[in-house]
Amino acid sequence: xxxxxxxxxxxxxxxxxxxxxxxxxxxxxxxxxxxxxxxxxxxxxxxxxxxxxxxxxxxxxxxxxxxxxxxxxxxxxxxxxxxxxxxxxxxxxxxxxxxxxxxxxxxxxxxxxxxxxxxxxxxxxxxxxxxxxxxxxxxxxxxxxxxxxxxxxxxxxxxxxxxxxxxxxxxxxxxxxxxxxxxxxxxxxxxxxxxxxxxxxxxxxxxxxxxxxxxxxxxxxxxxxxxxxxxxxxxxxxxxxxxxxxxxxxxxxxxxxxxxxxxxxxxxxxxxxxxxxxxxxxxxxxxxxxxxxxxxxxxxxxxxxxxxxxxxxxxxxxxxxxxxxxxxxxxxxxxxxxxxxxxxxxxx
Numbered sequence: 210x211x212x213x214x215x216x217x218x219x220x221x222x223x224x225x226x227x228x229x230x231x232x233x234x235x236x237x238x239x240x241x242x243x244x245x246x247x248x249x250x251x252x253x254x255x256x257x258x259x260x261x262x263x264x265x266x267x268x269x270x271x272x273x274x275x276x277x278x279x280x281x282x283x284x285x286x287x288x289x290x291x292x293x294x295x296x297x298x299x300x301x302x303x304x305x306x307x308x309x310x311x312x313x314x315x316x317x318x319x320x321x322x323x324x325x326x327x328x329x330x331x332x333x334x335x336x337x338x339x340x341x342x343x344x345x346x347x348x349x350x351x352x353x354x355x356x357x358x359x360x361x362x363x364x365x366x367x368x369x370x371x372x373x374x375x376x377x378x379x380x381x382x383x384x385x386x387x388x389x390x391x392x393x394x395x396x397x398x399x400x401x402x403x404x405x406x407x408x409x410x411x412x413x414x415x416x417x418x419x420x421x422x423x424x425x426x427x428x429x430x431x432x433x434x435x436x437x438x439x440x441x442x443x444x445x446x447x448x449x450x451x452x453x454x455x456x457x458x459x460x461x462x463x464x465x466x467x468x469x470x471x472x473x474x475x476x477x478x479x480x481x482x483x484x485x486x487x488x489x490x491x492x493x494x495x496x497x498x499x500x501x502x503x504x505x506x507x508x509x510x511x512x513x514x515x516x517x518x519x520x521x522x523x524x525x526x527x528x529x530x531x532x533x534x535x536x537x538x539x540x541x542x543x544x545x546x547x548x549x550x551x552x553x554x555x556x557x
Contacts, residue, residue, distance in 0.1 A: 210272075210294060213237040213313055214264040216244050217478050218515060219304050221312050225261060228311040229405070232373045233398040233416045237314040238294075239301055241268045271320045272297070278324055292332060295361035295449045296323045299421060302482075302514075308394035308409035308423065315421065319482075321462065326453055333450040337379060337438035341445070345434040347452050349427050354484045355455040356427045358383055358434055361419040362448040378415055378440040379448055383422040386430035393420040415439075459483045459490075459532050459539040466529075466543025472550055473522045478515045479505075481532045481539070486512040491533045494518070498527040498544050520547045 214225040222244050228236035243264025250256035272293060279288040300323045301316030309315050326332065333345050349356050360381045367374035383391045392411045397404035414420050422434075434450060463480040464471070471477050479492060490509040493502040509516050511534065520528075528547050531540040 210239060210265075210268060210297070211237040211314070212243070212261055212265045212268045213240040214243040214259070214261045215240045215313075215317060217242055219317060221305075222259070225264075227405075228314075229396070229398070230374070232371075232375075233396075234374065235309045235311065235314060235396065235417055235419075239268060239297060239315060240264070240304065240313045240317045241271075242317075243267060268297075268318055271318055271323070274320060275323055275327065279327055282328060288327075289334070289449065291361055291363045291447075292334065292449045292451070295359055295419065295451045296326050296332065298361070298419060299357055299359035299451045300326055300453050303423075306408050309396060309421070310409065311396065311405055321482075322453060326451060331452050331454075334447070335436070335450070336445040336447045337436055337441065338445040339438050339441040341441075342435060342437040345436065345450055347432050347434060349429055349432055350454060351429045352456055353427055353429070353454045354457045355423060355425045356383075356432070356452065357421060357423045357455070358450065358452045359419060359421040360434075360436055360448050360450050362446050364418040364446075365443045373416065375416055375418060376443055377418075377438075377446045379418075379420070379446060380413060380437045380439045381420045381422060382435045382437075383424065384433040384435060385424075386428055386432065391422050391424055393422050455484055457484045457537070459534060459537050461530055461532055461539045461541055464528075464530060464541055464545040466541045466545055468526065468543075469545040471520045471528070471545065471547050473520050473524075473547055476517050476519045479518050479530055479532075480515045482514065483532075483534065483537075486510075488535045490516075492516050492518075493531045493533075494520075495529045495531070495540075496521075496523060496525045496527065496547075499529050499531075499540060502531060524548045 214222040241264040244259035245257050246263045248258035298315040303316045305313040365376045394409035395412045395414045396409050397407050460482040488511050491507040492505045495502050526546045527544040529541040
């Protein structure tokens with residue numbers, strides 16, 4: 210998994226490499242926070258660090274947790290690595306331009322979304338032969354704001370000097386209840402700045418071993434995901450189909466409770482999930498488990514998913530954060546802690 214390095218506010222760090230590969234494959238695969246992380250320093254000290262060398266380990270930690278979760282759900286059986294990768298890519302928060310891009314890949318990693326897909330069994334494992342096809346039905350529930358479907362396969366190793374590395378080429382098409390077909394979004398291949406920075410458009414992908422079809426405001430009902438073996442010289446080819454439904458709701462993700470500690474006067478980034486960018490967010494805090502609320506800001510841009518906040522000079526174990534927009538709101542599931550750091554004195 211090739212990982213791009215992001216700041217906490219979802220901006221890509223300039224030193225993080227961009228794609229595509231020489232033959233036009235999407236790289237990086239995923240983005241993760243990797244700048245300003247607390248890490249080891251010389252002489253047994255800690256200090257801020259960063260780079261893809263921090264973003265990649267944080268992604269590896271997420272993968273490890275998903276492996277462990279899958280084992281718990283499936284009697285100790287390990288998942289296939291291709292399934293975990295497909296789940297991570299398809300459930301990422303789409304940042305940057307719509308669909309994949311050469312700066313962020315498929316988006317910012319979201320462990321909670323990935324866990325939800327695995328726990329809801331929103332995946333299919335199958336195989337397809339050359340010129341074969343499979344039709345997989347899925348049902349899109351009501352009030353879904355976006356459906357995302359990805360097929361990923363672990364392609365056989367290609368030749369190092371091949372003009373196109375892909376060996377087995379699978380295609381995916383999503384058919385709506387009314388019979389309308391949607392292809393994946395693909396990126397330009399011309400080696401020009403205008404092409405490489407252009408939005409992804411729907412079309413046939415003949416470069417990547419993963420393809421994603423997404424649709425905003427999908428009608429409720431039964432859809433068909435058609436997977437075809439367009440060119441499978443080394444088959445049959447196993448593949449993993451993962452689907453994810455995004456609802457129009459707000460979810461506070463940090464702090465969510467369970468006693469997370471904050472220090473008075475030390476700035477912290479508050480974070481939440483939401484769909485779309487229409488309307489400003491109002492962010493509030495409570496020091497008494499939600500009995501009363503104080504406004505931090507009522508003008509957070511609808512495209513933002515964070516707000517820097519400095520906790521007040523108080524001590525409490527019943528603090529909460531609430532985020533609201535357009536009649537929707539969510540708050541921390543439980544209280545978090547605001548308390549001064551202890552001052553230890555070593556007595557020899």
